[in-house]
Amino acid sequence: MARPLAWMPDSLYNYSISSVVNCYAAYKKDVRTFNGSIIFDVYYKLYKDGLLFQLEKEFEDLNVFEKVLNANDKRYLLHTCFQALMDHGYQTAFKLAKAYRKKCMDIFERSFPEKEKVIALGFSLGRFLTDAGWFPESEIVFTSCLILCQMNNAPDALALILECYKRLLRVRNIYCRFKEAGQIFKDAQTCILQIKNLQLNVNLAGIYSEFASFYFIQSNHKEAYRWGDKAISELNSSLPSRDLVNILRIASKSCVVKKQFKQAEFLIKQATRRAREKFGEHSLIYADTLLDFGYYLLQADCVGHAVEVYQKALDIHIEVLGGKNLLIAIAYEDLAYATYVYEYSSGRFKAARDHIRKALSIKESLLPKDHFLLPSAKRVHALIVEEIAIDSHDSDFQDKLFSEAEDLHKSALHITMQCLGEMNVQTGKHYGNLGRLYQSMRHFSEARRMHLKAIAIKQEILGPNDYEVGISMGHLASLYNYDLGLYEEAITLYKKTIEIGLKQFGKGYSGLEYEYRGLLSVYSTLGDSANVAKLHSDLQDWKLLRDQTLDKASKTSPLNIDLELVSPDKMYERFAHLV
Numbered sequence: 001m002a003r004p005l006a007w008m009p010d011s012l013y014n015y016s017i018s019s020v021v022n023c024y025a026a027y028k029k030d031v032r033t034f035n036g037s038i039i040f041d042v043y044y045k046l047y048k049d050g051l052l053f054q055l056e057k058e059f060e061d062l063n064v065f066e067k068v069l070n071a072n073d074k075r076y077l078l079h080t081c082f083q084a085l086m087d088h089g090y091q092t093a094f095k096l097a098k099a100y101r102k103k104c105m106d107i108f109e110r111s112f113p114e115k116e117k118v119i120a121l122g123f124s125l126g127r128f129l130t131d132a133g134w135f136p137e138s139e140i141v142f143t144s145c146l147i148l149c150q151m152n153n154a155p156d157a158l159a160l161i162l163e164c165y166k167r168l169l170r171v172r173n174i175y176c177r178f179k180e181a182g183q184i185f186k187d188a189q190t191c192i193l194q195i196k197n198l199q200l201n202v203n204l205a206g207i208y209s210e211f212a213s214f215y216f217i218q219s220n221h222k223e224a225y226r227w228g229d230k231a232i233s234e235l236n237s238s239l240p241s242r243d244l245v246n247i248l249r250i251a252s253k254s255c256v257v258k259k260q261f262k263q264a265e266f267l268i269k270q271a272t273r274r275a276r277e278k279f280g281e282h283s284l285i286y287a288d289t290l291l292d293f294g295y296y297l298l299q300a301d302c303v304g305h306a307v308e309v310y311q312k313a314l315d316i317h318i319e320v321l322g323g324k325n326l327l328i329a330i331a332y333e334d335l336a337y338a339t340y341v342y343e344y345s346s347g348r349f350k351a352a353r354d355h356i357r358k359a360l361s362i363k364e365s366l367l368p369k370d371h372f373l374l375p376s377a378k379r380v381h382a383l384i385v386e387e388i389a390i391d392s393h394d395s396d397f398q399d400k401l402f403s404e405a406e407d408l409h410k411s412a413l414h415i416t417m418q419c420l421g422e423m424n425v426q427t428g429k430h431y432g433n434l435g436r437l438y439q440s441m442r443h444f445s446e447a448r449r450m451h452l453k454a455i456a457i458k459q460e461i462l463g464p465n466d467y468e469v470g471i472s473m474g475h476l477a478s479l480y481n482y483d484l485g486l487y488e489e490a491i492t493l494y495k496k497t498i499e500i501g502l503k504q505f506g507k508g509y510s511g512l513e514y515e516y517r518g519l520l521s522v523y524s525t526l527g528d529s530a531n532v533a534k535l536h537s538d539l540q541d542w543k544l545l546r547d548q549t550l551d552k553a554s555k556t557s558p559l560n561i562d563l564e565l566v567s568p569d570k571m572y573e574r575f576a577h578l579v
Contacts, residue, residue: 017041017042017045018045020042020045021042021045021046021049021051024046024051024054028054028058031058032058032064032067034067035067035070036067036068036069036070036071037070037071037073037074039064039067039068039071040068040071040074040077040078043055043058043059043068043081044074044077044078044081046058047080047081047084052084052085052088052090055081055085056085056088056090056092059081059082059085059092059096060090060092060095060096060099061099062096062099062100062103062121062125065096065125066121066124066125069124069125069128075128075283076280076282076283076284076320078128079131079132079284079320079321080320080321080322082132083132083320083321083322083323083325084322084323086134086323086324086325087322087323087324093129093132093134093137094137094140096125096129096137096141097125097129097137097138097140097141098140100121100122100125100140100141100144100145101140101141101144103118103121104118104122104144104145104147104148105144107148108151115148115151115152118145118148119145119148119149119160119164122141122142122144122145122148123145123163123164123167125138125141126138126141126142126145126167126171127167129141130167130170130171130174131284131285132284132321132325132327133321133325133326133327133328135171135174135175135326136175138171139168139171139172139175139177142164142167142168142171143168145164146161146164146165146168149161149164155198155200156200158191158194158195158198158200158202159195159200159202161191162188162191162192162195162202162207163206165184165187165188165191165207166188166206166207166210168184169181169184169185169188169207169210169211169213169214170210170213172184173210173213173214173217175373176217176371176372176373176419178217178218178372178419178420181214182214185211185214188207188210188211192204192207203234203236203238203239204230204231204234205231205232205234205235205236205239205243205247206231206239206243206246206247208227208228208230208231208234209227209228209231209246209247209250209251210250211223211227211230211231212224212225212226212227212228212231212250212251212254213250214227215227216250216253216254216257218420218424219257219420219424219425219426219461221254221257221258221425221462222258224253224254224257224258225254225255225257225258225260227254228250228251228252228253228254228255229251229254231247231250231251232247232248232251232267232571232572232575233572235247235568235569235571235572236568236569237567237568237569239568241274241278241279242278242279242285244271244274244568245271245274245275245278245285245289248267248268248270248271248274248571249267249268249271249288249289249292251267252264252265252267252268252271252292252296253292253295253296255267256295256296256299256300257299259467259504260578260579261296261299261300262578262579263575263578263579264296264300265296265300266574266575266578267575268289268292268293268296269293269561269563270563270565270566270571271289271292271293272286272289272290272293272561273561273563273565274565275289276561281316282316282319282320283316283320284316284317284320284321284327286316287312287313287316287317287320287327287331288313288327290309290310290312290313290316291310291313291330291331291334293309293558294306294309294310294313294334294338295334297309297558298337298338298341300505301505301508301509301510301511302553302558303338303341303342303510304342304550304553304554305553305557305558306338306342307335307338307339307342308557308558308559309558309559310331310334310335310338311335312559313331313334313335314328314331314332314334314335317331324362324365324366325362326362326363326366326367326373328362329358329359329360329362329363329366329377330359330373332355332356332358332359332362333355333356333359333363333376333377333380335355336352336353336355336356336359336380336381336384337352337356337380337383339351339352339355340352340380340383340384340387344387347387347391349384349387349388352384353381353384353385353388356377356380356381356384357381359377359380360374360377360378360381363377370415370418371415372415372416372419372420374411374412374415375411375412375413375415375416375426375430376412378408378409378411378412379408379409379412379429379430379433381408382404382405382406382408382409382412382433382437383405383433385401385404385405385408386401386402386405386436386437386440388401389401389402389405389440390440402437402440402441405437406434406437406441409430409433409434409437410434412430412433413427413430413431413434416430422457423457423460423461424457424461425457425458425461425462425468427457428453428454428455428457428458428461428468428472429454429468431450431451431453431454431457432450432451432454432471432472432475434446434450435447435448435449435450435451435454435472435475435476435479436475438450439475439478439479439483442483444479444483444484447479447483448476448479448484451472451475451476451479452476454472454475455469455472455473455476458472465500465503466500467500467501467504469500470496470497470500470501470504471497471511473493473496473497473500474493474494474497474511474514474515474518476493477489477490477493477494477497477515477518478490478514478518480493481494481518481521481522482518482521487522487525487526490518490519490522491519491522494515494518494519494522495519497515498512498515498516498519501515507541507542507545508542508545508546508548508549510546512542513539513542513543513546516535516538516539516542517539519531519535520532520535520536520539523535
């Protein structure tokens with residue numbers, strides 16, 4: 001039996017690809033005739049050899065890039081090449097979007113069958129740009145695509161129009177273009193009504209999930225949950241895996257904000273396992289799903305696991321994209337906040353601050369100064385800076401950090417007010433953050449005013465027993481207890497905060513420690529020995545339960561999801577039973 005040739009340095013195929021690249025000027029016209037997989041391998045070799053100028057000239061040609069998009073099995077490598085071009089300032093995303101818009105205009109007067117191919121290209125290109133984090137460019141593509149879709153008056157064209165609405169709404173949701181997203185939301189509802197009147201067989205789960213996202217981003221928790229529920233109720237086996245994963249992700253987040261944690265866990269674990277199995281551990285789809293899994297874990301008080309999941313998501317984003325990309329900034333920000341919460345009691349904030357600085361640096365280089373994706377990063381940075389200041393023994397350095405944190409919080413509040421107005425949960429959060437900061441700065445009157453505004457806004461929107469209201473009440477209780485000597489008022493607030501925490505998370509909730517210790521401090525000051533003894537007992541019970549929870553969590557990795565994959569047709573039945 002013949003043995004393989006030991007001298008062969010590489011496969012014949014790879015050798016051929018290298019030979020073509022080495023003489024690229026002579027072969028580039030021939031290369032453009034290759035099919036999707038082979039043409040991509042040539043271009044990937046250009047990237048690996050650092051020949052980005054030649055690669056950019058190929059990728060900016062829409063007809064060539066259309067072929068490259070067909071190499072679906074190498075999508076994450078395509079993202080890597082594409083990001084390298086963007087990092088070198090080639091504006092390839094905009095050039096492709098502009099070329100697609102021109103292509104749509106060029107066939108404007110032709111018959112619809114000719115337009116269908118261009119629409120299909122728009123869906124493919126727009127989705128790639130969305131996945132890659134280039135949202136303004138993908139919006140250009142989908143807007144142009146929508147115009148072509150609307151030129152067909154046949155009833156069966158409504159499904160195509162609705163699909164375009166769904167993709168365009170997704171882009172505008174992620175990029176926080178609230179006014180423009182609102183218009184698409186209305187147009188899509190009109191389209192759905194027409195579809196229902198004509199009794200067309202169109203699955204509405206995807207568009208409903210984008211409605212949920214539209215409300216989620218604007219902190220309308222009730223409507224986000226309602227549309228997420230409707231999306232899950234529409235699931236069936238005809239949906240592509242990609243759409244199914246996205247629907248499950250959005251619905252899970254909508255459950256989290258309503259504190260329906262059993263539902264949220266069920267949905268996000270179904271989504272995470274599907275994303276990993278269908279698209280692989282190097283895919284951006286899996287990485288983005290991990291960000292939502294981390295969000296669930298963090299809000300469900302599994303902070304250590306959240307840090308692990310966020311780190312994995314960031315690693316994949318960096319591996320696939322690298323460079324200066326909005327998706328990487330978002331991953332850095334999520335990891336920064338989770339790390340800040342995880343290390344809050346230890347005071348070790350260096351890693352969290354490094355992460356948030358990278359997030360802000362990328363965001364500020366890619367976004368306008370008043371963009372709504374900036375306040376969340378500024379808020380996280382301010383929280384971290386404030387804690388570093390509190391731990392500092394250098395008064396001048398401390399004042400400098402407090403001033404930096406105040407500027408960040410005020411900027412975040414200003415942008416949020418511009419985008420969402422005064423009566424919004426996010427606005428309330430920023431008022432509460434300023435209240436905490438002013439307490440640290442010993443500006444007690446201003447701190448009280450901020451906390452009261454935060455409570456008023458949150459109560460008006462969420463009701464008196466919501467977790468967010470409890471957080472603000474706990475902060476005001478701390479001010480009353482430690483700084484203003486309003487002990488009876490502090491007791492009332494602490495008790496209400498503990499009641500909300502127990503109801504939402506149970507006796508092992510990490511946040512209870514601070515409320516128990518605050519209440520213990522009040523009773524100690526008042527000389528109430530009976531309540532002091534009770535609080536010591538409550539704290540001891542809490543610590544025992546918390547240690548057991550952490551010990552159990554340390555023995556498993558959240559990334560090892562071993563569960564039954566539920567059929568989409570049976571998803572809603574399982575989901576509804578978890579309320």
